[in-house]
Amino acid sequence: MAGQVNLAVGCLVWIEDPEVAWIDGEVVAVNGQDIRVLCSSGTTVEAKSSNAYPKDPEFPSCGVDDMTKLAYLHEPGLLQNLKCRYDVNEIYTYTGGILIAVNPFRRLPHLYDNGIMQQYKGADLGELSPHPFAIANSAYRQMINEGISQSILVSGESGAGKTESTKMLMRYLAHVGGRDGGKAATGERSVEQQVLESNPVLEAFGNAKTVRNNNSSRFGKFVEIQFDRSWRISGAAIRTYLLERSRVCQVSDPERNYHCFYMLCASTEEVEKYKLGNPRTFHYLNQSNCYELDGLDESKEYTSTREAMDVVGISTAEQDAIFRVVAAVLHLGNVEFTKGKDADSSEPKDDKARFHLKMAAELFMCDEKALEDSMCTRVIVTRDETITKCLDTVSATLSRDALAKIVYSRLFDWIVDKINNSIGQDRDSKHLIGVLDIYGFESFKTNSFEQFCINLTNEKLQQHFNQHVFKMEQDEYTKEEINWSYIEFIDNQDVLDLIEKVQKSFFPFVTNLNFSADFVDLFILYS
Structure with missing residues (x-):
């Protein structure tokens, strides 16, 4: 049973509680749709019968190992079972x-x-x-x-x-x-x-x-x-x-x-x-x-x-190169900029910044001046000419961070490819x-676009779960004319459809877009 049942005085129920989510108690009075419940905590509260869920009086103290064995399949019943099992290290x-x-x-x-x-x-x-x-x-x-x-x-x-x-x-x-x-x-x-x-x-x-x-x-x-x-x-x-x-x-x-x-x-x-x-x-x-x-x-x-790298087939020389890049990214982050000689230009702030720039260049095995120019200037290529535009300190810092992120991302991708090639x-x-x-659902006070993509991916997986656990099973019951009670569940399909329509409006030329990767890259590119 998933829904509510008719309640009478003496029934054991679960009602919502703002602090502990759900609290159990006994119905002591019924007045139409209104009930009074004496909670196990000793307090008496008023509630609507539609917001109360029956509690199984024969529920075992240590819970059951399969939720389908519960007398009532509703949220408080499931949570009670999980808590009872958790309390005995199950x-x-x-x-x-x-x-x-x-x-x-x-x-x-x-x-x-x-x-x-x-x-x-x-x-x-x-x-x-x-x-x-x-x-x-x-x-x-x-x-x-x-x-x-x-x-x-x-x-x-x-x-x-x-x-x-x-x-x-x-x-x-x-x-x-x-x-x-x-x-x-x-x-x-x-x-x-x-x-x-x-x-x-x-x-x-x-x-x-x-x-x-x-x-x-x-x-x-x-x-x-x-x-x-x-x-x-x-x-x-x-x-x-x-x-x-x-x-x-x-x-x-x-x-x-x-x-x-x-x-x-x-x-x-x-x-x-x-x-x-x-x-x-x-x-x-x-x-x-x-x-x-x-x-x-x-x-x-x-x-x-x-040692794990040795096992997956990454050689000592390759390991040294990997950690050289990791060190270079750290040094890169310490390259600060100050206003240059020309208007709206920038250059390394002081000797400390130049030291980190030099170390990053050595570790990247590239020319120091070329590395500096890659952060302090932007090259625009047109049909007729190539234009070099100087960047101010804020833009140079953003350019530095963008370089660090793309280098680390490419390093991670290389490690994955190397492992795949080694395993075969x-x-x-x-x-x-x-x-x-998959990365877990996240909700913070301030959520970045990456959180949006992470959560969207989780919502897509939740829809997959709904499709196979609820929709397909209940369609099968209907087809075979089995007598059963419909299980209510939150269907997020409308939200997913809305977001995917927005995606297609932004990027109509992209088909079968993978939200968990491609959409982020495209969004950043076109921003």
Whole structure:
């Protein structure tokens, strides 16, 4: 039952509460559509019967492991079940074939060891306790039994634990689809090892601390794990979407920039080589007062990242080049400008700015004057001539930041391409399992255009969820003339249609536009 029922004196109900969302109580008086409820907190409140939901008096104290077993399927009932399970350290709950995970904000290693993985191998969904391993196992078994490729969507708010859940899913698929060390025995890294070790590499360059999450993915990721005819992993491909480029130059307190910047500053062996130092000395890092994360040793993380790079096939020379670019971006951010000799012109502010300009040029392996001109001037090419226009200090600073963002974005894309080329794809593979780890829904006091695109992507995924869980299922019930009660849900299709019409009005020449990447680039380009 999803809706309300007729209420009488003595009924147990849930009513809305401004502080705790929902509060339970007993109906003590009924007057038409108005009811009086004695809440469990001891207070008595007046409410409308249409705003009250029945409470199951036989609800078990520890909850149920599958929401479909609840007597009443409504918001307060679902939240009560999740809370009861969370209180006894049961962070996973099914809703049919969907797994709900509640972030415990602490490590629970006993839930994810190899022994647990072995238990779920071959088990039917629902046979054992709810777990990401069960979802991965279900996808793997369906792929084998039905001969159809599968995909797993990991969705939720920022900080909900999507990235960690994705790691568990990939670990399990590597466990059941691995080759038992066949390649590792010859000294080579197996495909599954490379897929797993790609995670810390991508996290180092694409994750950052946010208000809600110390390791927030600032990009979307779709991992295709390919299988051969023996149902063993034979290849993989990683696609990334919409790296948050603005974070390179703008960081709000108490957030941080990308992890790799702090790792590099903490590495004693690289600090002298790249003329680095305390993160507080760099403009791209000191806009926030947060420089360290509790319990995290950045120097060890740097070493671990280099080791992971070895596994995924990035050579030592290439690793040095990657971190050289990272250091160059930091130096670039410290190049300040002052008014030049000519009107509306600019030049490096002082010796300190020229030092950072020189270091950036050396690390980029380019001419120092050419790098300065790229920030202080703009070249306009017409049919008949080439015009060089000087930029004032504000425009030069914007040009500097734009250069830093595009360089870092290209570096990230190069790392992803390198990982893909190293792992290799199986062109003969007919089946795959895709795992989508998308950036979480975000809502701040002030939201940038990137937040708009992130949230729009999440709304599109929510519509996909609505389509498959509500619309298609209920259409099937209607077709088969099953006696059932219609489940009300918020349908966001009208909002999506409106936004996509706006997009088509701005860019009528673009078809099948990918909002999570192309739209942002086009918007910035035409702005």
